[in-house]
Amino acid sequence: MVIRALKCFCIVLVASFAADVVTAKTVFPMPRLESSCAHTVVRRDVTTLGPTELQRFIRVVREMHRRGWMDGFGSMHDHISHQIHGNEHFFAWHRRFLRHFEVLMQQIDPDVVLPYWNWGTFWNNPLADPVLSSAYFGGNGRPGDNCVIEGAEERWGRNYPSRNCLTRKYRYGSTTGAFWPMRAVRDVMNTAKTHAQFRSRIENGAHGIVHLGLGGDFETMWAPVDVLFFMHHAMIDKVWAEWQSRDPTRLHAVDGYDAARQPITAQTLMPFYGEEVGTALSTNGPGYCYVYDDVPSPPAFRPRRSARLAFNAMLNDTQPFAPLPPLPPSPPSLPRHAGNNGFIRPRGTAFYDKEPGSEADSVEEYEPPRPMDVSWLKSRNMDVEEAQRMQRLVDDVVAQMNAERKQKTEPVAADNQQN
Template sequence: MLKYICILLAVIASEAIAKSMFPLPRLQNLCTQTSVRRDIVSLPQDELQRFIAVVREMHRRGWMDGFGSMHDHIAHQIHGNEQFFAWHRRFLRHFELLMQEIDPGVMLPYWNWGTYWQSPVADPVLTSAYFGGNGRLGDNCVVEGAQARWGRNYPSRNCLTRRFRYGATTGAFWPMRAVRDVMNAAKTHAQFRSRIENGAHGIVHLGLGGDFETMYAPVDVLFFMHHATIDKIWAEWQSRDPLRYRQVDGYDSQRIPVTANSLMPFYSEEVGTALATNGPGYCYVYDDVPAAPMGAMFKSTRRAAFSSFKAAVNNTSSVEQQAQDTEDADDDSAVAPAAAAPPVGNEFHVKHALNDTADFRPPSPMSREWLKGRHMDVAEAARMQALVNNVVAQINTERRQKRAATAAAAAAAAAVRAA
């Protein structure tokens, strides 16, 4: 028995040393300036390279393991309930603040997966030009892009993995038209959260697979860019009613009502402090979403007392020799494509790999087992599947009508010329 007690104490001691390495910067009480988060494919080459350099340094320091550990440890408290939006907004800001400790001018970009929703494998973000795509056959390790040959030490020592849902493809994601249908229909925070979390949010995690479909998914930088898009979607919904910057509803994981005064797990800050992106401590807006009016923001009534929990990290995240790091950095430097992405929600010009005459396909349903294993709502996911199916059917009808009208106009013009 004494032997096992000694082993346990040694493990606890080693974790305590590792935990101290994961910083937790406090939010500032005011904003000296408001910065802008932008679509990653719109970043100029120098800004993209700075972002890549920063996240590589965060990985080198073991911070990516720390974020994965924290998210995993409290997963049941921040999914499937009304802590989801506010907590993840705070989590992203934590990540962004640590980025800025390395390079103060860098902002977290968002990954607009709606641009290539029909064929995500065609998205440049999932290529060697950005953050790599599917894992390698056999071990699912990511071996291309800015995260090529990354290792992780949480929850075990391994490479960073992705395993696309259908082998070589992820399957379709949600079109932004379906997301905006949810925005238009949802009247309460609880309705909107449940529909987005169990629809557009979940399908991306499942599609990329590997580490990305686990609760330690933040070991992958794409997690933060994906959730920045989810945060942007929430910000757009909030911008439609000033009351949404001060009020929330629904329940937490313990079925206790959530209000603006409820505390967020781990951070022990009021939910209300995270309801406006340009509020104190957050100080950012998205490139095409209106900022919250100052008079509409929640006013905090307490000073945060941080939780004693710290995420466990190690001092390295490499599964290869340190001498390989420099070689990797040289081999895998990202080059941004010159083409800009089409506007969000432009379904007629959506980027896809299909023949233009072929109908678009909706995302396939998420399995009941997968949903339940990730604290998601099976019934809500079924309702969202029906919604996105209908939206894709509408898009296909409109595309067929447009093709028919174009063909008819061409035939009429040809008849005039022949006459």
């Protein structure tokens, strides 16, 4: 009786969501996940994709945008935001959300795999990151209206939550500020013993600073209207997968609480999807079927089948949608410079005036990310005290990195004086 009532509730929820989720003339698809993995794909750093691979990915996400699906993802995330942030649904739910996105991508082009954006590579100077250049996905919005006018999302419009252009508004006007170095992320990996500890420290640290740094739509709960959201969260998912790989028990169990302060276990149902959290604990479990390029692959296993998963498949089957139209012709190749590995240099970035290892670069200290705004943290249901603890952690890590750099440069300076 309880399950029957739950089914009715979910059907009403999905029906009301579908009516509200997309204002574009399209049906937002809810494909079911497969019960096994025919093959496992590898998610890679987007900057390692070859020109053809990158163009295919861009071509697919442009088609998803044309169909209104990006609006749908933004609306879904916004509608249940407080159920999936600030609690232990964060990792598993977003892993399911990314897989939903990836499955829709592969309905358009079966060979496209969601890449991740490794913001740790250029953490101290994101303006130098090729991902934020016109050769990839564009950077800061245009002065005045904050519209993204370059890169793969050039002049994208959006219909959710209102009709507007896709926007980014860097936190400090012309710059995002620093992100987290991977050394600080791995410090969290080394010290967090429970799922709840790790989730809280990552969500309120490395995860949040990127959203706040890019600003505009990216710092809102409808951020999935921007394809960078999915690559950013693929990086967060990769970080979680690496932490899981250090202890096999982490592939089977979770702890902590949901938004209503009810305990979460592997059998807890994920908001909206109605699938058990346990079904999302392994990246190469049934329905997920992927690994990351530099993370040890988890052992393939078949998690407990859930009545909720079966119901979700039944529910999806009751919502057919029109056959997908043919993919439009590939867009022209994005412009690239011959130098700097083919990436277009952002204008006015003094970083490029220095070669790696030069004297100017060797003495310049790294700056840690600045504290996240308390009001912004509260609006996203995040933990202010945890964010402050994470700020102290990243400050200490960056100070240690600077001290080590100074130790390396002092003998060189002494030798130069003697000569």
